[in-house]
Structures are given as structure tokens and as C-alpha cells.
Amino acid sequence: MKIIKKTHIGAYGVIIKDNKIALIKKARGGYKGKLDLPGGGIEHEELPYETLKREIMEEVGINISNYELLDVTATNIKWEMEPNIFEDLHHIGILYKVETNEFNLKEDSDGLDSEGACWYPIKDLKKENLSPFAKYVLELLNKN
Numbered sequence: 001m002k003i004i005k006k007t008h009i010g011a012y013g014v015i016i017k018d019n020k021i022a023l024i025k026k027a028r029g030g031y032k033g034k035l036d037l038p039g040g041g042i043e044h045e046e047l048p049y050e051t052l053k054r055e056i057m058e059e060v061g062i063n064i065s066n067y068e069l070l071d072v073t074a075t076n077i078k079w080e081m082e083p084n085i086f087e088d089l090h091h092i093g094i095l096y097k098v099e100t101n102e103f104n105l106k107e108d109s110d111g112l113d114s115e116g117a118c119w120y121p122i123k124d125l126k127k128e129n130l131s132p133f134a135k136y137v138l139e140l141l142n143k144n
Contacts, residue, residue: 004081007090011051012039013098014070014137015060020121022105023134024059024114030079030089036131037095038117048094056098059114061106066099071140075132093133 014037015022023035038059042051049067056064074092081087105117127135 002085003078003088004085005088005090007092008041009092009094010039010041011048011055011094011096012037012133013052013056013060013064013067013096015056015062015098015100016122016141017103017119019123020119021125021137022060022117023120023130024117026131027109027113027115029113030077030087031131034131035120035125035129035134037093037133037137038114039093040113049096052094052096052098058110058112059106060117062100062102062104064098064100067096070095070097070137073133073136075136077132091132095133095137 022038024038026032026034026036038056039052040055042048052067053064056062072094074090077089077091078086105119107116107118109115122138125138
């Protein structure tokens with residue numbers, strides 16, 4: 001068995017409207033099949049807010065009108081990438097509260113990480129269907 005240790009830093013958006021949250025369904029990776037915040041990895045020489053804007057457009061298909069830093073958090077996940085090859089991922093997320101005037105989400109796959117975006121009623125979400133960052137955000141929102 002081989003274990004690959006990796007650190008991934010990304011920017012993610014929390015988009016809420018009428019007690020619903022915009023989430024994507026993960027198409028691959030350690031969170032495959034889970035509902036996740038739209039966002040992703042910061043590219044070389046890219047600022048986190050630039051990543052946020054780019055990833056929101058790629059995965060959700062909307063422009064953002066405003067954003068505010070919500071929190072920075074991290075999680076660790078171990079998953080099998082291939083038979084007998086595991087990734088031990090230290091995942092760091094820069095989380096932003098996002099505002100937009102566009103509410104028609106891109107419901108089809110982006111061809112990479114997302115199987116499509118959708119509005120989900122917050123009260124109906126089940127923790128077992130969520131990525132660690134999506135769970136964390138819902139817990140954070142319940143405290144406020």
C-alpha cells in the first residue's frame with residue numbers, strides 16, 4: 001500500500017438565498033458524490049479572491065457582486081485514489097460569504113470537479129451527504 005501526502009489550499013463560496021444554499025455535487029476525488037461548496041484550488045500567482053471568482057463562474061455559472069471573508073479552516077481526509085494507492089489530504093479552505101444578483105445556477109457538469117450546481121434547502125440537508133467544508137459552514141451558520 002502506498003500513501004501520498006498532499007496539502008491543498010482552496011477558496012470556496014457560501015452563497016445563500018431564501019434559506020437555500022448553492023452547492024455542487026463532486027464528480028471526483030475524496031469527496032466524490034458529496035455536496036460541496038463551489039470553489040477550488042488556488043493557481044500559481046492567483047489571489048484567493050481571484051480563485052473564488054473564477055471557480056464560482058466555472059462550477060456555478062454566476063458572477064459575484066460582493067464577497068467577504070467568512071473563515072479559514074482545514075480538514076484531513078484519507079481516500080483510495082487507485083487500488084492500494086491512498087491520498088492523505090490536508091485540505092485548507094478559505095471560505096467567503098458571497099453575494100450575487102444572478103440566481104440561475106449551472107446545473108450541468110463542468111467536466112472536471114462538479115456534476116452540477118443546485119439550490120438546496122438548508123433545513124433538508126443531511127450531514128452524511130456533505131463535504132467537510134459544507135458541514136462546517138452549516139454548523140457555523142447555526143451558531144449565528
